[in-house]
Amino acid sequence: MEKFKKMKVSAIKNGTVIDHISAKDLFKIVEILNLEKVDNPITFGTNLESKKLGKKGVIKISDKFFLDKDLDKIAIISPKARLNFIRDYKVFGKKDLKIPNEIYGIVKCVNPKCITNFEKITQKFEVLKKDGEVALKCKYCGKITHKKNIILT
Amino acid sequence: MKNKSLVSITDFSLEEILKVLDRAKEFEKNTNQNILKNKVIATLFFEPSTRTRLSFESAINRLGGRVIGFTDPSSSSVTKGETLKDTIKTVSNYSDLIVMRHPLEGSAKYASEVSSVPIINAGDGANQHPTQTLLDLYSIRKTQGKLENLNIFFVGDLKYGRTVHSLLMAMSHFKPIFNFISPERLKIPEEYKMFLDSLKIKYFEHESFTDIISEADIIYMTRVQKERFADLIDYERTKNIYILKNEMLKNTKDNLKILHPLPRVNEIDIDLDENPKSYYFTQALNGVFTRQAIISLIMGL
Ligand SMILES: [Zn+2]
Numbered sequence: 181m182e183k184f185k186k187m188k189v190s191a192i193k194n195g196t197v198i199d200h201i202s203a204k205d206l207f208k209i210v211e212i213l214n215l216e217k218v219d220n221p222i223t224f225g226t227n228l229e230s231k232k233l234g235k236k237g238v239i240k241i242s243d244k245f246f247l248d249k250d251l252d253k254i255a256i257i258s259p260k261a262r263l264n265f266i267r268d269y270k271v272f273g274k275k276d277l278k279i280p281n282e283i284y285g286i287v288k289c290v291n292p293k294c295i296t297n298f299e300k301i302t303q304k305f306e307v308l309k310k311d312g313e314v315a316l317k318c319k320y321c322g323k324i325t326h327k328k329n330i331i332l333t
Numbered sequence: 334m335k336n337k338s339l340v341s342i343t344d345f346s347l348e349e350i351l352k353v354l355d356r357a358k359e360f361e362k363n364t365n366q367n368i369l370k371n372k373v374i375a376t377l378f379f380e381p382s383t384r385t386r387l388s389f390e391s392a393i394n395r396l397g398g399r400v401i402g403f404t405d406p407s408s409s410s411v412t413k414g415e416t417l418k419d420t421i422k423t424v425s426n427y428s429d430l431i432v433m434r435h436p437l438e439g440s441a442k443y444a445s446e447v448s449s450v451p452i453i454n455a456g457d458g459a460n461q462h463p464t465q466t467l468l469d470l471y472s473i474r475k476t477q478g479k480l481e482n483l484n485i486f487f488v489g490d491l492k493y494g495r496t497v498h499s500l501l502m503a504m505s506h507f508k509p510i511f512n513f514i515s516p517e518r519l520k521i522p523e524e525y526k527m528f529l530d531s532l533k534i535k536y537f538e539h540e541s542f543t544d545i546i547s548e549a550d551i552i553y554m555t556r557v558q559k560e561r562f563a564d565l566i567d568y569e570r571t572k573n574i575y576i577l578k579n580e581m582l583k584n585t586k587d588n589l590k591i592l593h594p595l596p597r598v599n600e601i602d603i604d605l606d607e608n609p610k611s612y613y614f615t616q617a618l619n620g621v622f623t624r625q626a627i628i629s630l631i632m633g634l
Binding site for chain 2: 293294295296298318319320321322323
């Protein structure tokens with residue numbers, strides 16, 4: 181049984197494992213990290229059993245480590261996700277994600293009449309929690325972008 | 334307040350709001366003062382709004398300042414594709430203060446970030462219009478003798494009406510009771526109700542005018558706009574429910590005043606114009622004194 185579990189998503193030698201992604205958020209994470217443009221070997225797993233989340237997703241990317249900006253993106257979509265850094269098949273570091281209070285750039289404002297959708301402006305959002313989910317309040321137009329509407333810049 | 338931009342009513346503290354109102358009172362007594370001599374103020378209207386522009390330009394002229402700018406973007410470099418940033422950077426070299434109105438939301442905040450002179454927001458889309466709020470506060474204080482403990486009725490489009498939202502936020506400093514009269518689809522948004530709940534401010538929602546208006550100190554009317562309705566028949570029916578008529582004021586309080594940001598369509602019957610409880614035209618005049626006060630305080634005068 182233990183062995184079978186390990187085989188579900190194969191191990192990587194060096195790289196990053198993004199674990200504890202809510203299963204429903206997996207493809208959004210793939211999208212926001214722009215993984216379809218990455219050439220490194222990537223393994224996905226989804227609808228895996230998880231005591232904490234019910235169904236979880238996992239992404240394993242060889243030879244890649246993420247920037248803080250990427251971590252903020254993951255935190256906004258799936259705040260319970262955890263990153264494991266792998267070297268020689270061993271975890272040498274873990275990182276729980278923290279939802280930032282403010283985010284810069286990254287996301288487009290949902291309001292089609294917002295100035296930030298017309299001029300080259302670094303977007304600024306205040307991060308609010310609404311019904312347990314992250315919502316982003318535009319510092320320019322004041323409108324709220326909900327998680328389901330998030331589009332990246 | 335010196336050199337501070339006014340983008341949203343929340344940019345001003347309670348003390349600063351009261352300072353504006355006190356200064357406006359001085360300008361009402363003594364309207365023509367030459368304190369803006371040798372100052373140049375730009376009025377940039379990226380969308381036309383004759384009423385607001387004239388009010389600002391009257392305020393500037395009565396203070397002896399000079400006005401540059403445009404009244405319609407088709408006559409300016411904006412139509413040649415110039416960015417807002419470049420327009421503001423350029424005009425801030427030519428002026429001491431910029432008053433701007435723009436159809437895009439957040440434009441005034443962005444302008445305040447790139448400008449070397451203060452910005453006064455004269456309306457950015459459906460977002461903010463803080464000088465309207467200040468003149469509304471001035472009108473309320475002037476007619477009621479106070480701002481505290483008033484029963485304020487908002488009528489019409491409470492969902493999209495930016496003047497309603499900003500005035501509600503500003504009045505929340507003064508222990509009000511609010512009554513909201515609107516059709517179901519144009520109800521006051523959830524976030525404002527949450528805001529009032531958090532401050533324990535009492536409010537009541539109604540779908541039509543009832544005897545309840547006998548308790549009003551202020552009735553703030555707004556337009557119900559056709560664009561908000563998918564169905565024209567629904568619009569025609571709805572807009573006629575929210576018309577205030579002279580005979581409806583029979584049992585209202587003596588101190589009641591009817592306010593409206595203007596222009597009106599049909600939501601206030603013209604037979605009410607001669608009733609001393611109607612106040613909307615004087616409210617518009619108060620806009621000049623209030624804008625004089627805002628400009629002079631931002632200029633540090
Ligand atoms: Zn926005």
